[in-house]
Amino acid sequence: MSAPNDIQSRNVQTEAxxxxxxxxxAMILGLAVVVHLGTIIVAVQGGLSAAExxxxxxxxxxxxxxxxxxxxxxxxxAPIGLRSILNEMxxxxxxxxDLLCFIAAAFLAVMGYRVVRDFYLxxxxx
Amino acid sequence: xxxxTLTVSVWRGDGEKGSYVDYEVPRMESQxxxxxxxxxxxxLDNSLSYRYACRVGMCGSCAMTINGKPRWTCRTxxxxxxxxxKLTVGPLRSMNVVKDLSVEMTEFFxxxxxxxxxxxxxxxxxxxxxxxxxxxxxxxxxxxGIECIGCGVCYSACDVVSWKSDYLGPAALNRAWTLVNDxxxxxxxxxxxxxxxxxxxxxxxxxxxxxxxxxxxxxPTASIAGLKRAAAMAALKGDLK
Numbered sequence: 001m002s003a004p005n006d007i008q009s010r011n012v013q014t015e016a017x018x019x020x021x022x023x024x025x026a027m028i029l030g031l032a033v034v035v036h037l038g039t040i041i042v043a044v045q046g047g048l049s050a051a052e053x054x055x056x057x058x059x060x061x062x063x064x065x066x067x068x069x070x071x072x073x074x075x076x077x078a079p080i081g082l083r084s085i086l087n088e089m090x091x092x093x094x095x096x097x098d099l100l101c102f103i104a105a106a107f108l109a110v111m112g113y114r115v116v117r118d119f120y121l122x123x124x125x126x
Numbered sequence: 127x128x129x130x131t132l133t134v135s136v137w138r139g140d141g142e143k144g145s146y147v148d149y150e151v152p153r154m155e156s157q158x159x160x161x162x163x164x165x166x167x168x169x170l171d172n173s174l175s176y177r178y179a180c181r182v183g184m185c186g187s188c189a190m191t192i193n194g195k196p197r198w199t200c201r202t203x204x205x206x207x208x209x210x211x212k213l214t215v216g217p218l219r220s221m222n223v224v225k226d227l228s229v230e231m232t233e234f235f236x237x238x239x240x241x242x243x244x245x246x247x248x249x250x251x252x253x254x255x256x257x258x259x260x261x262x263x264x265x266x267x268x269x270x271g272i273e274c275i276g277c278g279v280c281y282s283a284c285d286v287v288s289w290k291s292d293y294l295g296p297a298a299l300n301r302a303w304t305l306v307n308d309x310x311x312x313x314x315x316x317x318x319x320x321x322x323x324x325x326x327x328x329x330x331x332x333x334x335x336x337x338x339x340x341x342x343x344x345x346p347t348a349s350i351a352g353l354k355r356a357a358a359m360a361a362l363k364g365d366l367k
Contacts, residue, residue: 011323012326013364013367015323016322016323016357016358016360016361017362019357020362088289
């Protein structure tokens with residue numbers, strides 16, 4: 001065996017798992033973005049209005065589940081990419097980068113779920 | 127310049143200090159860039175340092191940066207790269223320059239070792255041969271990358287190598303991928319441990335500069351993608367640390 005590999009500054013297992021998480025979330029996003037774009041095109045046919053979107057999607061458990069998965073995929077996918085960019089383009093320490101990306105993931109998840117929840121409640125009340 | 131003369135700018139100096147110096151070289155039929163450099167060294171300035179051996183694309187020692195791109199000088203015809211009669215020849219990027227066009231390749235080959243690019247035998251001479259079918263999927267994947275001669279063109283073409291000095295690079299990772307697909311090899315866990323991570327396959331941006339540059343028409347990007355998949359499977363099994 002060769003000498004211990006000293007160039008790896010990070011936990012290799014974590015890197016490989018993050019790569020897999022980003023790949024799987026990318027697959028979900030690929031499908032979700034197509035569906036989302038499709039609904040946007042449908043939504044503007046009769047003129048774009050909040051009432052039209054809330055009436056069609058709000059309160060619907062299937063659409064709510066779809067957008068919940070969409071938000072989860074974004075909250076997983078985007079911070080991993082951001083992590084790579086920050087690690088390569090800035091002088092921030094790896095620990096600080098990980099912390100920033102964890103905050104970014106939490107921000108995306110919380111903001112996204114608030115929208116999904118409120119849409120569901122507004123639609124249900126309408 | 128006249129039609130039968132080439133204007134050749136050649137890097138003179140080391141990695142830190144130096145400049146491009148112009149030479150006028152007669153244009154000849156079927157002339158390669160190596161012919162041009164050799165003409166300069168033998169007829170115009172014998173202090174020029176450069177490296178070559180076989181002259182026929184087998185040894186991988188004559189790679190240089192020609193008009194901004196890494197290439198084998200021996201297999202690069204002047205007519206293909208300098209239709210306007212102007213050539214700029216420098217040392218390979220991302221390698222320490224010894225002098226003029228000669229680069230030091232220690233780091234490049236050390237990274238092959240760091241990527242566990244050596245064969246770990248599992249049998250003795252008393253055992254029977256491993257039977258590997260030519261149509262076996264893993265054998266085909268190994269065959270796709272196995273013709274690398276270690277010229278360093280892909281390494282020099284890679285932008286990730288240029289900004290991340292500890293990145294193992296396309297050649298070392300391609301070598302590791304051929305061994306990952308070798309049924310006879312017993313060092314797979316250690317190899318995946320060595321090639322995964324932010325200095326290994328996960329640093330690759332899949333820009334495919336290595337693919338574009340490889341004179342053997344190999345696809346190191348595909349090999350690295352294979353390593354990423356293999357590393358992900360190993361991570362799921364908990365084989366990585």
